[in-house]
Amino acid sequence: MSSIRSRRILAAVSGGLGFALVLTACSGGDSGGDETTAASGDCAAYESYGDLSGKTVSVYTSIVTPEDTPQIDSYKPFEECTGATIEYVGDKAFETQVLVRAKAGNPPDIAYVPQPGLLNQLVATGAAVEAPQTVVDNIDEFWGEDWKGYATVDGKVYAAPLGANVKSLVWYSPTEFADAGYEIPTTLDDLMALTEQMVADGKVPWCAGIGSGEATGWPITDWMEDFMLRLSGPDVYDQWVNHEIAFNSEAPTAALDGVGAYLKNPAFVNGGLGDVNSIAATAFQDGGLPILEGTCSLHRQASFYAANFPEGTNVSEDGDVFAFYLPGETEDVKPVLGGGEFVLAFADRPEVAAFQTYLSTDLWANNKAIASPAGGWVSANKGLEVANLVSPVDKLAATILQDPNAVFRFDGSDMMPAAIGSNAFWKQSTNWITGQSTKETVDNIEAAWPAS
Amino acid sequence: MSTVTPQLDLTPEERAALQARSAAGRAAINAKKKLTSPWASFVAVVLAFLWTVPTFGLLVTSFRPELAIKTSGWWTFFANPETTLDNYKAVLSTEGSSGLGAYFVNSFVIVIPAVIIPICLAILAAYAFAWIDFRGRNALFVAVFALQIVPIQVTLIPLLTLYVDAGLAGTFWTIWLSHSIFALPLAIFILHNFMKEIPKELIEAARMDGAGHVKILFRVLLPLMKPAIAAFGIFQFLWVWNDLLVALTFAGGGTAVAPITVGLANLSGTRDTAWHLLSAGSFVAIIVPVVVFIALQRYFVRGLLAGGLKG
Numbered sequence: 001m002s003s004i005r006s007r008r009i010l011a012a013v014s015g016g017l018g019f020a021l022v023l024t025a026c027s028g029g030d031s032g033g034d035e036t037t038a039a040s041g042d043c044a045a046y047e048s049y050g051d052l053s054g055k056t057v058s059v060y061t062s063i064v065t066p067e068d069t070p071q072i073d074s075y076k077p078f079e080e081c082t083g084a085t086i087e088y089v090g091d092k093a094f095e096t097q098v099l100v101r102a103k104a105g106n107p108p109d110i111a112y113v114p115q116p117g118l119l120n121q122l123v124a125t126g127a128a129v130e131a132p133q134t135v136v137d138n139i140d141e142f143w144g145e146d147w148k149g150y151a152t153v154d155g156k157v158y159a160a161p162l163g164a165n166v167k168s169l170v171w172y173s174p175t176e177f178a179d180a181g182y183e184i185p186t187t188l189d190d191l192m193a194l195t196e197q198m199v200a201d202g203k204v205p206w207c208a209g210i211g212s213g214e215a216t217g218w219p220i221t222d223w224m225e226d227f228m229l230r231l232s233g234p235d236v237y238d239q240w241v242n243h244e245i246a247f248n249s250e251a252p253t254a255a256l257d258g259v260g261a262y263l264k265n266p267a268f269v270n271g272g273l274g275d276v277n278s279i280a281a282t283a284f285q286d287g288g289l290p291i292l293e294g295t296c297s298l299h300r301q302a303s304f305y306a307a308n309f310p311e312g313t314n315v316s317e318d319g320d321v322f323a324f325y326l327p328g329e330t331e332d333v334k335p336v337l338g339g340g341e342f343v344l345a346f347a348d349r350p351e352v353a354a355f356q357t358y359l360s361t362d363l364w365a366n367n368k369a370i371a372s373p374a375g376g377w378v379s380a381n382k383g384l385e386v387a388n389l390v391s392p393v394d395k396l397a398a399t400i401l402q403d404p405n406a407v408f409r410f411d412g413s414d415m416m417p418a419a420i421g422s423n424a425f426w427k428q429s430t431n432w433i434t435g436q437s438t439k440e441t442v443d444n445i446e447a448a449w450p451a452s
Numbered sequence: 453m454s455t456v457t458p459q460l461d462l463t464p465e466e467r468a469a470l471q472a473r474s475a476a477g478r479a480a481i482n483a484k485k486k487l488t489s490p491w492a493s494f495v496a497v498v499l500a501f502l503w504t505v506p507t508f509g510l511l512v513t514s515f516r517p518e519l520a521i522k523t524s525g526w527w528t529f530f531a532n533p534e535t536t537l538d539n540y541k542a543v544l545s546t547e548g549s550s551g552l553g554a555y556f557v558n559s560f561v562i563v564i565p566a567v568i569i570p571i572c573l574a575i576l577a578a579y580a581f582a583w584i585d586f587r588g589r590n591a592l593f594v595a596v597f598a599l600q601i602v603p604i605q606v607t608l609i610p611l612l613t614l615y616v617d618a619g620l621a622g623t624f625w626t627i628w629l630s631h632s633i634f635a636l637p638l639a640i641f642i643l644h645n646f647m648k649e650i651p652k653e654l655i656e657a658a659r660m661d662g663a664g665h666v667k668i669l670f671r672v673l674l675p676l677m678k679p680a681i682a683a684f685g686i687f688q689f690l691w692v693w694n695d696l697l698v699a700l701t702f703a704g705g706g707t708a709v710a711p712i713t714v715g716l717a718n719l720s721g722t723r724d725t726a727w728h729l730l731s732a733g734s735f736v737a738i739i740v741p742v743v744v745f746i747a748l749q750r751y752f753v754r755g756l757l758a759g760g761l762k763g
Contacts, residue, residue: 060704062722063722064718064721064722065718065719065721065722065726066721066722066725066726067721067722068722087706088706089704089706090706090718090722091700091704091706091714091718092717092718092722093700093717097700097701097704100608100609100612100701101612101704103609103613104609104612104613104616105613105616105617106612106615106616106621106622108704304723307723307725310519
């Protein structure tokens, strides 16, 4: 008993020393990327975590096959160098089960929380612990204030971001653009001009699909969030998400009308799929596929849509299909809509803090990029070397996230109350696309907002 | 056949018996006629067919290649038969985390104690309720019976808290105990009703011969109760094998303790990109219940009637 306790104290001390070393290492090394690529057999970068032999850290996440293998692989250097064991458990029922486990006093050591709202709920159970100072320092170094804000509850920082995805993307066919001499638009006006030019060329430029089982309608909520960010700016966007301005006030109405200018214009949609109404009847997975057949030119959807193109499709800048950043009002403002996970800890043992710190470093971000040969993963970590990413879409997404002008905003419907974010917003959006007026739509959503 | 002409010298008792028998015989013949009418058979066959079609489609799907599953319905298989075992290979492979192998073993480790524990306890409890007179017996029996009404969902978090306090979290014990707890009210009820049906004289005769409670239970009642025990065993087996909620709550994910249903739920991948594996996974998961059911089905039908006669 006493020997165990003394060993623990030793570990805590060495861990503490380790963090100090991490701090100096991070602040001193700007060329961190070069060191990490060579880190496979070299444990120098991990010495700071101390000896964690025999220690186990349990990780509970919603990331299951096939994305879990690269995750597990990216922990291997940490495990080999520190001697710690990472027990990775992926579970698609994560979002409900993690709450059950936290409430029952049986939380994992670390959970990857995919929504700020869930993070708040977990912190409210009292089971979560604040992020150690080393993690906070890493957040300050590698992420902007926007990301930090989502991991902060009551002024305390709880978690560093892990992965990210970018939703402000428009899929297009590079071959078509080259043949017809189209240019990638850099402002919203350019986008409208491009669309009209395509119509003049006899094309139906946009295609969309919003069918997704009981979540039917969510792609329109993303459209609207993107336009909210572009037409009214991030501050008004935050007020809208927090319901400090009414859903049927001026700004949201203008945003939805902005979406309507594209999606409810019979001349612009629905390339290769039918008329405006066919948007509601098409599964979101199939919404962008007409681009491959040449019957549609533009499709707004997140970076993860890359996985929906059939195997063998060349997804790159000069391939069959690629994406460009959905432009802002001007070239200088770059609002980015997206999502991501946060690394929340429920224990303050030194090995848990060490692993949490490791996940917040550029070292891990680059290890993860190298461990993902199939792509499909990106982080907003500014220390991530874009060259380490494999797939062109991931590179594009990372470039967008790391752009100094980028202002990141989390998917708003994920943060609204469930009665709106996963109910009224979806349903009213579906009604809207099939004919309901903008006014009636925003009025109905406002009326459904829970009173509290 | 409305009147029976007495051709022999029959006593009134015999005549009555004969009449009763012929009436019963007529009823049986009528019933047989009704049940074996071609229309009834036809309806039964149609129902059986409709019932089987989705499962059959699933079976066909499980042998089709990934692209075919994702682009066309299973019925197009007959026009364009292409078969592959890739789905089964992927589902059973131990490489990567998609394999069901470890979950399959866990399911057996879970299901066997989770069937045996409640049966053992319920036999003892049912005997006490049926054949031992003690104060408050009826009230207690009603209380046990009423426990069936409690939805298991409301017990999940309190129960998990208790397990955590007892240091059992993350072990098979949590699942064994939970399934036993949830099964006991129904098990006691069914076995009690079956035991009550056994003629009192039998037990009294055994007691006259000097048998105590233990001997009566093991020598007299147990052999008679085989069908009821088997029926409940199948019930409990199917319930535990197919359970997802209890396993998710108490075992969490991961291959350490989680059963096959959890593996199946995670099989399709984070964004459901691998949903073509689900058909093959389902068949791997149902093969054991199907074998158990077919092997024990005669008990199942007999046992289904066992609990219902006395309510």
